[in-house]
Amino acid sequence: MSKINILSATDRPGSMALKVSKHVQSKFDEENVETEVISLSDFPIMDVAGGKYGKNIDSVTAFNARVLDCDGLVMVIPEYNGSFPGILKLFIDYLPFPEAFNKLPIAFIGEAAGAFGALRSVEQLQLIANYRNAYLFPERVFMQRIKSIFSEEEGIKDGMTNKLMNSLVRNFTDFTERNKHERERKAGVEA
Numbered sequence: 581m582s583k584i585n586i587l588s589a590t591d592r593p594g595s596m597a598l599k600v601s602k603h604v605q606s607k608f609d610e611e612n613v614e615t616e617v618i619s620l621s622d623f624p625i626m627d628v629a630g631g632k633y634g635k636n637i638d639s640v641t642a643f644n645a646r647v648l649d650c651d652g653l654v655m656v657i658p659e660y661n662g663s664f665p666g667i668l669k670l671f672i673d674y675l676p677f678p679e680a681f682n683k684l685p686i687a688f689i690g691e692a693a694g695a696f697g698a699l700r701s702v703e704q705l706q707l708i709a710n711y712r713n714a715y716l717f718p719e720r721v722f723m724q725r726i727k728s729i730f731s732e733e734e735g736i737k738d739g740m741t742n743k744l745m746n747s748l749v750r751n752f753t754d755f756t757e758r759n760k761h762e763r764e765r766k767a768g769v770e771a
């Protein structure tokens with residue numbers, strides 16, 4: 581059976597992305613899929629201050645290994661200024677190059693206050709994931725007007741969004757299972 585990690589792609593305290601990530605985890609639980617939720621609030625940002633690109637930083641290596649120790653990755657992405665959060669790009673810029681996302685199945689969920697549900701953020705991130713040779717899962721979910729359609733207590737209150745999320749969870753599980761043999765887990769990453 582595959583292991584799927586769910587990355588909450590912001591470090592904002594009290595983030596909706598983390599709440600959505602936990603909710604999505606509960607949907608994977610129903611499919612009996614092993615998952616781990618990881619938040620970019622745990623990315624060791626202080627250790628990269630000053631621009632330590634290409635240097636071996638133990639805390640960053642350990643964080644990267646935790647994220648990449650999976651057969652498939654779901655990214656839950658808020659929209660910040662028409663894009664994805666800066667901390668996510670920083671995280672990606674400190675991943676081992678070129679192997680980190682190579683042949684890794686990745687699914688994308690956007691959430692935003694606005695009407696487009698982080699469509700822009702997801703599509704910008706997909707360009708990068710594609711550049712890094714990930715296997716992009718084609719079903720995406722855009723959670724628009726997040727505060728009205730989702731709460732921690734009630735989950736996804738919009739029927740269509742809930743249906744799309746269930747489909748993503750079920751089909752991404754299959755997609756990961758089909759593609760996982762192409763990639764060694766933790767490929768190229770030494771914890």
Ligand SMILES: Cc1cc2nc3c(=O)[nH]c(=O)nc-3n(C[C@H](O)[C@H](O)[C@H](O)COP(=O)(O)O)c2cc1C
Pocket residue numbers: 590592594595596597598658659660661662663691692693694695696698726
């Ligand atoms: C720095 C910042 C920039 C934002 N920019 C946008 C935006 O461009 N479009 C939008 O719809 N919402 C924007 N929002 C609102 C967030 O998308 C929304 O509050 C979302 O739920 C935040 O996710 P989070 O709780 O995981 O941080 C922004 C929020 C922040 C903190």
